[in-house]
Amino acid sequence: MNHKRDMILGLVFFAGLGLILVATAVLKDWTTLEKPFEYQVYFSSAEGLRAGDPVTVYGMRAGRVGKVEINKSQDRRDKRIVVTLEVKEEIPFREGIPYTIAIEDSSFLGGKVVTVDPEAREGGRPYHHDEPLMGVSYSNPLKQVASVFAQGKEDIKGILSGLASVVRKMDNNQSTIGALFNERGLYDSIMDSAQRINKIIRNAQAGKGTIGALLTDRQPFDDLKATLAQARKITKEINEGKGLLARLIHD
DSSP states (O other): HHHHHHHHHHHHHHHHHHHHHHHHHHTTTTSSSOOOOEEEEEEETTTOOOOOOOETTEEEEEEEEEEEEEEEEOOGGSSEEEEEEEEESOOOOOOOOOOEEEEEESSSTTTTTEEEEOOSSSOOOBOOTTTTTOOEEEHHHHHHHHHHHHHHHHHHHHHHHHHHHHHHHHHHTSSSSEEEEOHHHHHHHHHHHHHHHHHHHHHHHHTTHHHHHHHHHHHHHHHHHHHHHHHHHHHHHHHHTTTHHHHHHHH
16 A cells, blocks of 8 residues: 555656656746747858747847748848847847847857847937848857868878878888987997086086196186286287387388
């Protein structure tokens, strides 16, 4: 008896949950207005837009997409799709004032939204609902990336092929690159040269050898300095006509 009662309670619970889900899906866009404001907008592509997708004005939810239809009466590419927007309040379009209506992704993972940005400025007569509105469609970023890769696939293939060739040559001792990476003798020679250079630098820092003496002994620099000073003195005397050397040059 208790088992039967628990089963009935479970069925009632799940039935109620199902009704709530259905009511949410059906009434999510329900509005108390008897008739919403409708605007027909032309696009070159629907980009996956469907009836029921949200419409935002200045970034705020204002209504939904009523219909998405193929415009069979138009041959123009930018008017192939006609979308009916149903909004709760009138959008302040004005004649001669720029506006933007765009189909965009509602998130990076998918879903669509129609964004409306009428530049609310003074001037121009109010928009009449029978006048055409033009919109733009923005492609999914992932599709754009895929398109870029598709267009440059030959270049990418060439780059990957080049990398594969370099790797193969690195494994091949017959090539220069392969010898550099795989020849132990070359590695040992480089390491030996590095050790010799380090030894020379250490000896120089300690004042050992000719280089060390030049770097650490002050006397050679003092002698050079004195020689340059004497040379400047002799040059000055020659220019002033003093001394035997000056007379030999000027006479």
